[in-house]
Amino acid sequence: MTLQATDFSFVTQMIRQRSSIDLQPGKEYLVESRLAPIARSLGEKDVGGLVARLRKGDSSLSDAVVDALTTNETSWFRDTHPFDAFVQFLLPEVAKSTMSRQINIWSAACSSGQEAYSLAMLLLDWLPSHPGYTVRIIGTDISQKMVERARSARFSQLEVNRGLRAPYLVKHFDQSGRDWTLRPAVRDLCRFERGNLALPPTNVPTCDIVFLRNVLIYFDLDTKRTVLSHVRKVLRPGGYLVLGGAESTLNLDEAFQRQELGRAVVFRHTGGAA
Numbered sequence: 001m002t003l004q005a006t007d008f009s010f011v012t013q014m015i016r017q018r019s020s021i022d023l024q025p026g027k028e029y030l031v032e033s034r035l036a037p038i039a040r041s042l043g044e045k046d047v048g049g050l051v052a053r054l055r056k057g058d059s060s061l062s063d064a065v066v067d068a069l070t071t072n073e074t075s076w077f078r079d080t081h082p083f084d085a086f087v088q089f090l091l092p093e094v095a096k097s098t099m100s101r102q103i104n105i106w107s108a109a110c111s112s113g114q115e116a117y118s119l120a121m122l123l124l125d126w127l128p129s130h131p132g133y134t135v136r137i138i139g140t141d142i143s144q145k146m147v148e149r150a151r152s153a154r155f156s157q158l159e160v161n162r163g164l165r166a167p168y169l170v171k172h173f174d175q176s177g178r179d180w181t182l183r184p185a186v187r188d189l190c191r192f193e194r195g196n197l198a199l200p201p202t203n204v205p206t207c208d209i210v211f212l213r214n215v216l217i218y219f220d221l222d223t224k225r226t227v228l229s230h231v232r233k234v235l236r237p238g239g240y241l242v243l244g245g246a247e248s249t250l251n252l253d254e255a256f257q258r259q260e261l262g263r264a265v266v267f268r269h270t271g272g273a274a
């Protein structure tokens with residue numbers, strides 16, 4: 001470990017300012033191991049050299065540093081139960097209560113897009129038996145690299161092996177060399193944009209369902225509250241918020257009511273304030 005305490009503190013402050021991610025002392029090894037490849041690619045002998053460049057205000061490097069320090073772990077139909085609840089309860093429920101027959105879903109912190117595309121594939125099963133409905137999925141992430149990967153809709157064999165059901169691979173993907181590319185029917189339901197959850201959402205329409213999974217865990221309490229207040233701005237009253245298995249709105253935002261649906265837990269926006 002060669003990372004100086006002052007360099008660690010400089011990086012954690014920069015990450016907090018740009019992404020609100022809370023990197024506590026103890027994460028020195030993570031910072032060093034993730035930044036070392038960037039330092040090497042610049043010809044620096046260690047991460048200290050990279051931090052010196054950042055200190056001089058080399059802003060072109062900050063995106064790469066934020067990208068390297070965010071965890072982009074995701075998979076198809078991750079954790080299964082939220083997607084079962086989506087088909088069996090959330091979708092019928094919002095379809096019943098929407099006047100316009102337009103259903104909008106936000107995959108917030110979408111990483112490389114597997115969550116948004118998993119929802120799109122389920123919607124393509126549902127739409128033929130529900131004529132008159134249209135659906136839109138918007139995926140947002142702070143990482144430009146992830147947004148571009150999601151837009152490309154191209155996935156490696158390793159990635160498709162993670163949770164994708166075989167019939168969906170056959171039905172919705174084309175093989176491109178060693179990778180797999182999603183067909184237009186699925187892609188056309190989804191749009192991906194860059195967005196920081198710590199800032200009020202722009203380019204996100206009023207939504208019926210928000211998937212905000214496995215990202216609140218990286219924020220401190222104040223940021224969690226801020227992010228939930230931003231979700232409330234676009235989630236219509238009566239709409240549903242789906243969080244990661246280790247996340248809750250409890251003690252953070254009283255406008256959400258916890259509901260158990262089979263083996264999934266969702267949070268209904270009651271329309272009240274925090």
Ligand SMILES: C[S@@+](CC[C@H](N)C(=O)[O-])C[C@H]1O[C@@H](n2cnc3c(N)ncnc32)[C@H](O)[C@@H]1O
Binds near residue numbers: 141218
């Ligand atoms: C662990 S992944 C979760 C992906 C997906 N939601 C899932 O559950 O599979 C967390 C994602 O949050 C994104 N992220 C981190 N901080 C963010 C912020 N402030 N605003 C928007 N996205 C953020 C990261 O870039 C990363 O892609």
